[in-house]
Amino acid sequence: MGKNIILIGLPGAGKTTLGKLLSNIIGYRFIDSDAFIEEKTGKSITDLFQIGEDYFRNIESDAYKEIADFEDTIVSTGGGVVKRNENIVALKQNGTVYYIDRAVEDITHDIEVSHRPLLKDGFERIYALKAEREALYQDAADFVVKNDKPLEELAAEIIAHHIGAGKEGEAHDNPQ
Numbered sequence: 001m002g003k004n005i006i007l008i009g010l011p012g013a014g015k016t017t018l019g020k021l022l023s024n025i026i027g028y029r030f031i032d033s034d035a036f037i038e039e040k041t042g043k044s045i046t047d048l049f050q051i052g053e054d055y056f057r058n059i060e061s062d063a064y065k066e067i068a069d070f071e072d073t074i075v076s077t078g079g080g081v082v083k084r085n086e087n088i089v090a091l092k093q094n095g096t097v098y099y100i101d102r103a104v105e106d107i108t109h110d111i112e113v114s115h116r117p118l119l120k121d122g123f124e125r126i127y128a129l130k131a132e133r134e135a136l137y138q139d140a141a142d143f144v145v146k147n148d149k150p151l152e153e154l155a156a157e158i159i160a161h162h163i164g165a166g167k168e169g170e171a172h173d174n175p176q
C-alpha cells in the first residue's frame with residue numbers, strides 16, 4: 001500500500017483541483033476535506049462557519065483523524081489545516097505532505113470567494129493569511145512544490161517524488 005498524498009496550502013493554491021487530477025492519474029481515492037465535512041455534517045462550510053470558526057475547526061480536526069486512517073488516498077486539505085498541529089500529526093501517520101506554494105498574485109486572479117467565508121469581505125485577506133501561515137506550511141511540508149506552471153506539470157513533479165523516482169523538478173526536500 002502506498003502512502004497517502006497530502007496537499008496543503010493557502011485557499012486558492014490549487015489543492016482541490018490538483019488533487020482530483022492526481023487521483024485520475026494514479027488511481028488513488030480522492031478526498032477533499034471540505035467536501036468530506038459537508039457530506040458528514042449535511043452543512044456547507046459557510047453554514048459551519050456561521051455557527052463559529054472553532055466549531056468548524058473541531059469538526060475539521062475530527063475529519064482529519066478519520067481520513068488519516070485511509071490508504072492510497074489523495075487528500076486535499078482546507079487551507080487552515082496547519083492551524084492545529086494535531087491535524088498534521090494525524091495526516092503524517094501514513095501520508096507525505098506537499099505544500100502547494102502558489103503566489104498570492106496568481107491566487108487572486110481566479111479565486112472563488114463565495115464558498116470561502118474567510119474571504120467573504122474580499123480576496124485581500126489572502127495576504128494576511130499568507131503572512132500568518134507561511135512558516136506553518138513550510139514546517140509541515142515534507143516537500144514544497146511551486147504552483148507556477150500547468151497543473152499537469154505539477155502533478156508529474158509530485159508523482160515523481162511519490163514513487164521515489166527523484167526526477168528533476170522544482171519540488172525539493174524540505175530542510176525543516
Ligand SMILES: Nc1ncnc2c1ncn2[C@@H]1O[C@H](COP(=O)(O)OP(=O)(O)O)[C@@H](O)[C@H]1O
Nearest residue numbers: 010011012013014015016017018110149150151
Ligand atoms: N497552475 C494552475 N493553472 C491554472 N489554474 C489554476 C492553477 N492552480 C490553481 N488554479 C485554479 O485556481 C482556482 C483555485 O483552485 P482550488 O483547487 O479550488 O484551490 P484550493 O483547493 O487550494 O483552495 C481553481 O479555479 C483552479 O483551477
Ligand SMILES: O=C(O)C1=C[C@@H](OP(=O)(O)O)[C@@H](O)[C@H](O)C1
Nearest residue numbers: 010011012034078079080116117
Ligand atoms: O484557509 C482556511 O482557513 C479555509 C480554507 C477552505 O478550504 P480551501 O483551502 O480549499 O479554500 C475551507 O477549509 C475553509 O473556508 C477555511
Ligand SMILES: [Mg+2]
Nearest residue numbers: 015016076077
Ligand atoms: Mg479546496
